[in-house]
Amino acid sequence: FSNPVLTFFNDTANTLQGCPPASGCPQVSLSAFGTSQANVTFSVSSTAAAGVGIDLNLSNLLSISSSGASLVVNFASTNVLSAFTLPRAGSNLSSGQLDLIEDFTGVVSINNPAVTITSATATTRGSLTATATANTILNADPSGTLCANPTPGQVATCVSSNQAASMDVILKSDGTLSIQEIEPLLATVQDTVEGSVVSISTPSQFMMIVTDLIPAAQNTLIGSLKIGDALVVNLAANPTFFVDTKGLSVLPGVLNNFATQNNTTAMHLGQSVAAHVAAFTAATGSTTASANNTDTVTLRWSRFTATPQTPSSPAFNIVGVPSYFGFTPSSMFVVQTATGTPGTLGVTNFDGVIDASGLSNTRPVALRALFLENTTNSANPAFTAAKVRQH
Structure with a gap:
């Protein structure tokens, strides 16, 4: 890396790389050194295809200096990179499927039955082209007005070119992609910024760290924003709050902890939300960029690791959520999963275990989940998981 920057939450007792304790600090400059390589051994014939995954272990890559004041980025540390064959052990993918790429967002281009989604240049994620099949799940948008009555197997009855969309795709053993x-x-493509909520100031203002964005097709206001930037969001009067379930089965009792609300009392640290940017003020000096007159906020997917407790299914308990959620390490939450045939509508995807009953409480679990907490932090469940992974 050349001149790397890192956005991180400092949960130590010391100022770290200029970031105060108990603070989230965006775009902190670091120095990196060393090189790393990943080795994997597998057998394959001369005419066969094989899939290999690469894992970057941030815990091994990053360390704190002996003074406690600096972050050290060392690619020469042990096990920074590791490699493995696909599909991973314990995957619930079918024969001929190597991996699942989830929630890839961007602008749609259709050449039926192929769909290309192109992410914003600022995300550096490029594009994905995948083919719809008779089993492709066609879901309505968060408002329920788009793709409300699609024709099964006909992706053009659900999404159109130049719309913004989210897509889950399967990497097949022949190297092609199919749409799950x-x-x-x-x-219509409009300025939209997604990020993790890191502070809530008033009933009409919160701050996020940017994790994704979709610029307007013309005259975008957010051209200066980058992944990892901080953004203050100021709500318009009576904004609309949606929940993007992507068809996942969510218990009705918790859905309205966010859906139908209209101010930040429905919001919590650690939630991932997408906000429509109607007006924008760019960052200047130490003043954070701001999105103003935001009339739509959509709850999306928090991605984090935690420690599972006694294994059970379909719901299980976790502790040790990341400190930026604002809870103590011993705070316990219920995670709800939806069981059923893998890859079908409303069902949680598992990786490494068949279902939540197979989780081990000696290893962390990675989750992609909707954080639907209530105002008293007592929701049951607080998390509804679309993906559960443990290796």
Whole structure:
């Protein structure tokens, strides 16, 4: 890396790389050194295809200096990179499927039955082209107005070119991609920023760290934003709050902890939300960029690791959520999963275990989940998981 920057939450007792304790600090400059390589051994014939995954272990890559004041980025540390063959052990993918790429967002281009989704240049994620099949799940957008009555197997009845959409795709053993699930997000591409909530100031203001963005097709306001930037969001009067379930089965009792609300009392640290940017003020000096008159906020997917407790299914308990959620390490939460045939509508995807009953409480679990907490932090469940992974 050349001149790397890192956005991180400092949960130590010391100022770290200029970041105060108990603070989230965006775009902190670091120095990196060393090189790393990943080795994997497998057998394959001369005419066969094989899939290999690469894992970057941030815990091994990053360390704190002996003074406690600096972050050290050392690619020469042990086990920074590791490699493995696909599909991973314990995957619930079918024969001929190597991996699942989830929630890839961007702008749609259709050449039926192929769909290309192109992410914003600022995300550096490029594009994915995948083919719809008779089993492709076609889901309505968060408002329920787009793709409300699609024709099964006909992706063009669900999404259209130049819309914004989210897509889950399967990497097959022949190297091609097929669409497992797709949903429109916006009928027309408009300035939208997604990020993790890191502070809540007033009933009409919160701050996020940017994790994704979709610029307007023309005259975008957010051209200066980058992944990892901080953004203050100021709500308009009576904004609309949606929940993007992507077809996942969510218990009705917790859905309205966010859906139908209209101010930040429904919001919590650690939630991932997408906000429509109607007006924008760029960052200047130490002043954070701001999105103003935001009339739509959509709850999306928090991605984090935690420690599972006694294994059970379909719901299980976790502790040790990341400190930026604002809870103590011993705080316990219920995670709800949806069981059923893998890859079908409304079912949680598992990786490494068949279902939640197979989780080990001696290893962390990685989750992609909707954080639907209530105002008293007592929701049951607090998390509804679309993906559960443990290796």
